[in-house]
Amino acid sequence: MKNARHVLRLAAILVVGVTSFIVVRRLLVPATFGEIGHYRAAAIEQIKSKPVRHAGADACVDCHSDVSDLKSTSKHAGIHCESCHGPGAAHAEDPDSADARPTRHLAQPRRLFCGACHSESISRPPFMRQVHLEIHYPKQPCTDCHQSHHPEVEK
Amino acid sequence: MIDSHLINEFYEALERVSGYIYPNEIELQWSVLIVLYPYITGLVAGAFILASLVRVFKVDEMAPAYRLALLTSLAFLLVAPMPLNAHLGHPERAYEILVTPNTNSAMAMFGFVYLWYLTIVLLLEVWFDYRKDIVILSKTKPAPLRWFYKILTLGVDDISPRALALDDKIGRAITVIGVPSAVLLHGYVGFIFGSIKAIPWWSTALMPIIFLFSAMVSGIAAVMVIYMFSCWLRGEQIVGARMKCVDTIARYLLVSLIVSFSLEALEMIQKAYEAEEHYDITVVMLEGMLYLSMLVVQVFLGSIVPMIFLGFVRIANVHERVRKAVYAVSSLLILLGVLAMRWNVVIGGQFVSKSFRGITTYKLGIAGREGLLSAAIILILPVLILAVLVKLFPPWESADKPTEATAGDPIS
Numbered sequence: 001m002k003n004a005r006h007v008l009r010l011a012a013i014l015v016v017g018v019t020s021f022i023v024v025r026r027l028l029v030p031a032t033f034g035e036i037g038h039y040r041a042a043a044i045e046q047i048k049s050k051p052v053r054h055a056g057a058d059a060c061v062d063c064h065s066d067v068s069d070l071k072s073t074s075k076h077a078g079i080h081c082e083s084c085h086g087p088g089a090a091h092a093e094d095p096d097s098a099d100a101r102p103t104r105h106l107a108q109p110r111r112l113f114c115g116a117c118h119s120e121s122i123s124r125p126p127f128m129r130q131v132h133l134e135i136h137y138p139k140q141p142c143t144d145c146h147q148s149h150h151p152e153v154e155k
Numbered sequence: 156m157i158d159s160h161l162i163n164e165f166y167e168a169l170e171r172v173s174g175y176i177y178p179n180e181i182e183l184q185w186s187v188l189i190v191l192y193p194y195i196t197g198l199v200a201g202a203f204i205l206a207s208l209v210r211v212f213k214v215d216e217m218a219p220a221y222r223l224a225l226l227t228s229l230a231f232l233l234v235a236p237m238p239l240n241a242h243l244g245h246p247e248r249a250y251e252i253l254v255t256p257n258t259n260s261a262m263a264m265f266g267f268v269y270l271w272y273l274t275i276v277l278l279l280e281v282w283f284d285y286r287k288d289i290v291i292l293s294k295t296k297p298a299p300l301r302w303f304y305k306i307l308t309l310g311v312d313d314i315s316p317r318a319l320a321l322d323d324k325i326g327r328a329i330t331v332i333g334v335p336s337a338v339l340l341h342g343y344v345g346f347i348f349g350s351i352k353a354i355p356w357w358s359t360a361l362m363p364i365i366f367l368f369s370a371m372v373s374g375i376a377a378v379m380v381i382y383m384f385s386c387w388l389r390g391e392q393i394v395g396a397r398m399k400c401v402d403t404i405a406r407y408l409l410v411s412l413i414v415s416f417s418l419e420a421l422e423m424i425q426k427a428y429e430a431e432e433h434y435d436i437t438v439v440m441l442e443g444m445l446y447l448s449m450l451v452v453q454v455f456l457g458s459i460v461p462m463i464f465l466g467f468v469r470i471a472n473v474h475e476r477v478r479k480a481v482y483a484v485s486s487l488l489i490l491l492g493v494l495a496m497r498w499n500v501v502i503g504g505q506f507v508s509k510s511f512r513g514i515t516t517y518k519l520g521i522a523g524r525e526g527l528l529s530a531a532i533i534l535i536l537p538v539l540i541l542a543v544l545v546k547l548f549p550p551w552e553s554a555d556k557p558t559e560a561t562a563g564d565p566i567s
């Protein structure tokens with residue numbers, strides 16, 4: 001044992017290390033951890049308290065019924081306003097505020113924006129109208145011919 | 156109001172995808188930093204396995220590189236969690252994986268795998284191996300460096316033959332535990348990729364074994380490069396015992412390279428033969444975005460060329476100078492090839508959409524948390540740490556002295 005003093009000291013350090021880990025662990029684990037699952041139960045309340053950014057389609061219809069009526073008869077009827085215009089809770093709360101106003105059209109260039117759903121792809125469902133953006137009137141904005149809220153072209 | 160920057164990013168992303176992909180697949184979740192993580196842990200495991208060849212399996216020819224291999228392993232291990240921390244963000248929360256362990260998640264167990272390997276295996280092994288040197292340095296070095304060594308001695312400066320024999324015995328026992336631990340560490344990294352069912356490119360039971368062998372290949376190549384480079388830096392010629400050492404390292408490098416390459420080839424052949432529903436899109440990816448990094452860099456430059464080079468010097472009677480050049484070039488090519496392999500696994504696996512009908516791309520930024528610069532810093536850092544470690548704990552032993560063998564001897 002005389003020649004093993006360094007080993008004993010090392011073992012002591014390991015024991016102290018493991019013991020302090022156990023003690024520190026008790027202090028570090030949040031109080032509500034594990035109550036429901038492998039997470040801090042209080043996190044749910046914390047997340048719930050965050051401000052809501054989306055208002056939902058009904059809030060838009062209250063004021064923009066003309067647009068909603070038009071859209072309801074079109075192929076875009078199933079697409080919610082905020083899908084293209086972005087979150088609108090702030091705007092619904094304060095319709096006059098310029099800062100809170102949702103984007104009029106999601107952004108330029110609109111051709112790419114429309115292409116997110118309408119560019120040719122064999123794996124899209126066939127009811128979604130698809131075009132080759134490169135050959136379908138490549139220089140023109142889509143909205144020259146299609147109204148976003150009622151995109152069917154009248155013949 | 157939607158942030159215009161986000162909108163621009165969205166359009167930019169749309170231009171980068173082809174075919175049909177799901178919206179959450181546009182952006183790759185695992186970036187270049189996750190490429191570095193298996194690369195670095197691979198170097199750790201490989202370098203350690205090389206060291207264990209000397210300690211446990213008594214491959215005495217490699218003794219001159221033994222301590223350097225240990226320090227290389229330690230230097231890279233210290234940096235191993237960095238890419239993960241940088242990728243996840245919030246490093247201040249990293250301790251949480253240790254205090255609230257989730258035993259159902261292989262990924263969340265990393266903290267324990269890492270801690271075990273760092274403290275129980277590497278630090279202890281280095282400490283027992285260097286204890287005699289530490290005690291001597293604590294008496295010969297000037298303050299304040301002396302205090303540093305003094306602390307490391309734990310206040311015991313017994314370097315009697317019996318104490319040293321005990322050190323050797325314990326060190327050997329730790330290495331015996333260390334080998335399965337090294338296998339566990341890197342097999343574990345492969346296990347994480349192999350168990351991701353959603354990505355057929357990863358989801359194979361061979362993954363842990365492939366990762367393990369590529370780890371050995373990269374670790375051995377890294378030790379070879381570092382050993383040769385440090386000899387050159389110190390102005391010492393690689394002759395005699397040192398030449399025998401690099402010859403032996405090259406031998407093990409060749410063997411592990413052949414096994415590693417065969418495993419990877421087997422996996423690809425099996426995939427091609429099975430030709431499951433994801434195979435067509437995999438071929439599109441291989442012929443397109445992975446052509447350079449996989450077929451050219453990983454397979455040709457990183458595996459076939461070094462295999463031919465190393466195989467040639469084994470068979471032919473080649474002069475020492477040529478052998479050294481071949482070893483250096485082959486090792487560097489292998490290091491590049493294994494890095495490319497990690498890239499092809501991590502990034503390549505995320506290119507293919509779960510729809511199997513579309514492909515996304517990856518744009519590597521220069522700056523930013525997950526950019527090229529961060530990756531470069533993380534890759535350079537272990538080399539700097541190794542330089543400091545080598546300065547603090549010189550790995551050069553008396554056994555390193557060249558023997559009387561003459562330069563220019565053919566391989567034995």
